[in-house]
Amino acid sequence: MKAWPLLKELILAVSVILLLLLAMYSSTGNSPPVVVVESDSMMHDPEGQIGAIDAGDLILVHAPHSRKIVTYAEALEVDSGSKVYHSHGLPGDVIVYDKNGEDKTPIIHRAILFARANFTETPDRINDSCENGSYDKFLIDDLDSELGTCVLTWDVAGTSIRNSTKISWDFKEFNCDLSDNGAHAQYLRIVDWVPNHEGYLTLGDNNNCNVDQGGIATNNTTGGGLSDASGKRVEAVSKEWVEGIAGAEIPWFGSVKLMTLGATTDSSPGTTYIPSKTWLSLTGTIFILLIIPIILEGLVNAFLQKSPEMVSHSDESMKNHSEDIRESE
Numbered sequence: 001m002k003a004w005p006l007l008k009e010l011i012l013a014v015s016v017i018l019l020l021l022l023a024m025y026s027s028t029g030n031s032p033p034v035v036v037v038e039s040d041s042m043m044h045d046p047e048g049q050i051g052a053i054d055a056g057d058l059i060l061v062h063a064p065h066s067r068k069i070v071t072y073a074e075a076l077e078v079d080s081g082s083k084v085y086h087s088h089g090l091p092g093d094v095i096v097y098d099k100n101g102e103d104k105t106p107i108i109h110r111a112i113l114f115a116r117a118n119f120t121e122t123p124d125r126i127n128d129s130c131e132n133g134s135y136d137k138f139l140i141d142d143l144d145s146e147l148g149t150c151v152l153t154w155d156v157a158g159t160s161i162r163n164s165t166k167i168s169w170d171f172k173e174f175n176c177d178l179s180d181n182g183a184h185a186q187y188l189r190i191v192d193w194v195p196n197h198e199g200y201l202t203l204g205d206n207n208n209c210n211v212d213q214g215g216i217a218t219n220n221t222t223g224g225g226l227s228d229a230s231g232k233r234v235e236a237v238s239k240e241w242v243e244g245i246a247g248a249e250i251p252w253f254g255s256v257k258l259m260t261l262g263a264t265t266d267s268s269p270g271t272t273y274i275p276s277k278t279w280l281s282l283t284g285t286i287f288i289l290l291i292i293p294i295i296l297e298g299l300v301n302a303f304l305q306k307s308p309e310m311v312s313h314s315d316e317s318m319k320n321h322s323e324d325i326r327e328s329e
Helices: 003-028 072-076 254-264 276-305 308-328
Strands: 034-036 058-062 094-097 107-117 134-140 147-151 154-156 167-175 187-193 199-203 242-250
Touching (some): 034 254, 072 107, 094 199, 107 187, 154 167, 187 199, 254 276
Antiparallel strands (some): 034 058, 094 242, 107 199
């Protein structure tokens, strides 16, 4: 059974991987429990930074209903002297969502605000349309209790916006250079935004205030935002489209998968956005992980050799060996 030792090692390795996956699933309550970051849209430093989200990182993703999502606006609404809630380098939560609900590569960006419906009215049920306001296919109408309603006004938690037909707010803490777009303000401004439906306005930390929903949310003082696979502009991120909340970061190890994706698919940027220092950090970490078991094994063996039981066993073995030699003589 020379193959048994190899088979035993293989079973042990698979068991460890399964236990790790089970532990991550138990911690996050989500499947899959981890995502690989492909782009630089959330980076805070060109060389990468532990604590921020860099290309090549693995991010644990908690189930979207495991707790309340705290937006950037809500995180800033704290009493003087109170600690501001941060996640991955800035206030508020980072969410993982599908662009317009499509089943493609998800986006991992920060939730800036949540547009919540205030005043609604029943739509034209024949055409599923609204004479006034925005038709929200995800909300249940207050009057006829059917799915779909017309939203006329909005509330935004973390701001003073209540019962407003449009959403306008200045986030002066979120700095960016908008001079190329002809904007005078050097911070994130939401201007006269009318969402298609209730949902989150999202933004990559490294995207220079170019919100995912595009110029429609900023009076065209920023770029075009993101589009889905069919070329349609990303709308307010409905709760139905949120896959999870970004949790703990496992730096660098996603780079291995991106090397594979870059070589096998055209849709992945591969290693394009991975910081150069990542490779050195990854190599050093793997070396440490490989050398630690060897060092520990040596220390454990040395400790066991000095134990009374091992010393007694060694003396007994030497005595028996000496007696064998004398008898042979």
